[in-house]
Amino acid sequence: MxxxxxxxxxxxxxxxxxxxxxxxxxxxxxxxxxxxxxxxxxxxxxxxxxxxxxxxxxxxxxxxxxxxxxxxxxxxxxxxxxHGKGALAPTPKDGSAYPNYLEWYHFANGSLQPALFRVLMARGPASDPNSPVVVRTLAKWDHLLSMMEDRLAETGAYLAGEMLTAADIMTFFTLTTMRGFCPVEYDVEKHRHILAYLKRVGERPAYRKAMEICEGKDFVPLLSAKAEQFSLMKR
Ligand SMILES: N[C@@H](CCC(=O)N[C@@H](CS)C(=O)NCC(=O)O)C(=O)O
The missing domain is CATH 3.40.30.10 (Glutaredoxin)
Incomplete structure (x- = not known):
């Protein structure tokens, strides 16, 4: 192996x-x-x-x-x-799924993950909540979520289209486990398509199996509107 x-x-x-x-x-x-x-x-x-x-x-x-x-x-x-024979990565043969795949695949680490990391920093002890940088940082996170919300409303399924792709695999950590480091909440109305997406992906057998392999069978993935901070961050 x-x-x-x-x-x-x-x-x-x-x-x-x-x-x-x-x-x-x-x-x-x-x-x-x-x-x-x-x-x-x-x-x-x-x-x-x-x-x-x-x-x-x-x-x-x-x-x-x-x-x-x-x-x-x-x-x-x-x-x-x-190792994967090209699965989960649309190509130009797949029509509109291809440009959508590229955009959302790179959005994950190019925009979403850095934005949430900046929220974590902006909430730190030395942070001034009235500073324009902090205000802009929090607004940016909201804006990126609204972009995802609109996209998921459009597809009713996954980021690139009807099928799961590696764009979802890249993005999902930021929307879920990362919130144990930086608790951000979703609004049940404003983010209803994101919440439906979290449920949809959270029900996939491969995701459930992976999370159990990674964190053990007692770990509950952070799929709901509210997220508790991990105890390791509370020391
Ligand atoms: N750009 C890298 C970032 C990797 C990264 O920062 N990983 C974190 C875990 S979420 C880590 O190892 N943190 C521990 C540390 O920085 O010591 C990627 O996307 O794989």
């Missing part, structure tokens, strides 16, 4: 385990525990980025040697191309 996936507890590496489960891949899983909030030495030893996810493919059919990647989008593209 050449593929090894490294998961850091409560982190965006859940994306990669979920992808592997959707694709029904064989892989070896290595769990890493946060120390106490950030990545432990065992993750730093794998790649200079020192963050999760990390994927090892050894030997890779592409290079005939060991490939190590530590960027979610790169790992997802690599696994889909090398």
């Amino acid at each position: 050449p593929l090894t996936l490294h998961h850091l507890g409560l982190s965006q590496s859940e994306r990669i385990i979920w992808l592997a489960e959707e694709l029904n891949l064989d892989y070896k899983l290595v769990h890493h525990k946060r120390d106490p909030i950030f990545a432990p030495q065992s993750i730093k030893d794998l790649h200079p980025a020192g963050t999760a996810p990390v994927m090892e493919d050894d030997p890779s059919t592409v290079t005939q040697s060991r490939v190590v990647l530590a960027e979610s989008g790169a790992i997802i593209d690599y696994i889909i191309a090398v």
Whole structure:
């Protein structure tokens, strides 16, 4: 089994385990525990980025040697191309799903995840709630959510269209588990399509299996309007 996936507890590496489960891949899983909030030495030893996810493919059919990647989008593209026969990644043959896929796939780490991270920083102890930067940061998060709301209202299903794609796999962590670090709430009326999407994806067997593999059977994914902050953030 050449593929090894490294998961850091409560982190965006859940994306990669979920992808592997959707694709029904064989892989070896290595769990890493946060120390106490950030990545432990065992993750730093794998790649200079020192963050999760990390994927090892050894030997890779592409290079005939060991490939190590530590960027979610790169790992997802690599696994889909090398191990997944192109599944979950629309191409120009798929018509409008293709440009929509590209936009929402890159929206995840290009816009949504940084915006929520900035909300986390903007709520920090040194933050001034009246500062124009803080006001703009919070407004930006609201605006990105309204873009997602409109898109999900349009498709009634997934971000690229009727079918789940890697755009959903990239995005979902930010809408769910990341809220355990930075609790943001959804409005049951204003965000009703986002909430329906969270339910729809949350019912997928591969997502449920992946979350159980990642966080154990007692973990409840953050799929509802309110989110509790993780206890590791309360020290
Ligand atoms: N751009 C990277 C970011 C990876 C990242 O920041 N991972 C976080 C987990 S959500 C991490 O490892 N944090 C621990 C640390 O920074 O020490 C990706 O999308 O994969």
